[in-house]
Amino acid sequence: GAGVSQTPSNKVTEKGKYVELRCDPISGHTALYWYRQSLGQGPEFLIYFQGTGAADDSGLPNDRFFAVRPEGSVSTLKIQRTERGDSAVYLCASSAIVGGTNEKLFFGSGTQLSVL
Amino acid sequence: KQEVTQIPAALSVPEGENLVLNCSFTDSAIYNLQWFRQDPGKGLTSLLLIQSSQREQTSGRLNASLDKSSGRSTLYIAASQPGDSATYLCAVMGSQGNLIFGKGTKLSVKP
Numbered sequence: 001g002a003g004v005s006q007t008p009s010n011k012v013t014e015k016g017k018y019v020e021l022r023c024d025p026i027s028g029h030t031a032l033y034w035y036r037q038s039l040g041q042g043p044e045f046l047i048y049f050q051g052t053g054a055a056d057d058s059g060l061p062n063d064r065f066f067a068v069r070p071e072g073s074v075s076t077l078k079i080q081r082t083e084r085g086d087s088a089v090y091l092c093a094s095s096a097i098v099g100g101t102n103e104k105l106f107f108g109s110g111t112q113l114s115v116l
Numbered sequence: 117k118q119e120v121t122q123i124p125a126a127l128s129v130p131e132g133e134n135l136v137l138n139c140s141f142t143d144s145a146i147y148n149l150q151w152f153r154q155d156p157g158k159g160l161t162s163l164l165l166i167q168s169s170q171r172e173q174t175s176g177r178l179n180a181s182l183d184k185s186s187g188r189s190t191l192y193i194a195a196s197q198p199g200d201s202a203t204y205l206c207a208v209m210g211s212q213g214n215l216i217f218g219k220g221t222k223l224s225v226k227p
Contacts, residue, residue, distance in 0.1 A: 056212040102147065
């Protein structure tokens with residue numbers, strides 16, 4: 001596709017449930033990022049992939065959060081035993097890497113997660 | 117741990133004014149610095165990217181500067197327009213490729 005696609009755009013779940021959020025990056029972009037953003041705050045870094053591997057997962061808040069990118073394209077962010085504090089907009093971004101340098105990031109529109 | 121601070125948190129100006137948004141970061145060992153725009157309820161749009169070896173970048177009415185040694189960047193917007201109203205976010209990329217954001221400056225340009 002032309003841009004970064006995130007599905008679903010909205011997800012409402014109950015406390016304790018498991019959720020999966022999907023990100024389709026721009027074709028050919030090897031770098032993929034996950035962020036979450038609460039109202040009035042800047043995006044909070046979660047995890048960064050180069051290809052299939054997580055180059056930096058230091059932003060994942062705890063072991064309930066996990067992300068995969070098995071074929072180096074689509075990525076899934078998985079949240080187990082959701083808590084009300086997980087409610088936020090989850091943003092995905094991708095970028096090309098040219099000559100070893102990360103280029104501009106392109107963001108999706110995000111998934112609004114609401115945990116009741 | 118890298119920390120990014122943006123001042124002011126909010127800014128309201130009349131149409132036509134030139135304005136400056138400020139960004140500072142604590143760790144000067146960065147690969148690049150990026151400025152983004154975010155409209156309410158929307159994702160982020162990249163405005164300018166400055167590599168660590170560069171001092172500034174320009175796009176239309178926008179000019180961003182970078183002083184890596186002092187940990188500062190400014191985004192200059194010339195002849196502001198109501199359509200410039202949005203939140204402007206500064207972000208720095210570290211050695212591992214992660215991008216750390218500030219909290220943003222919410223800009224309102226009044227007609």
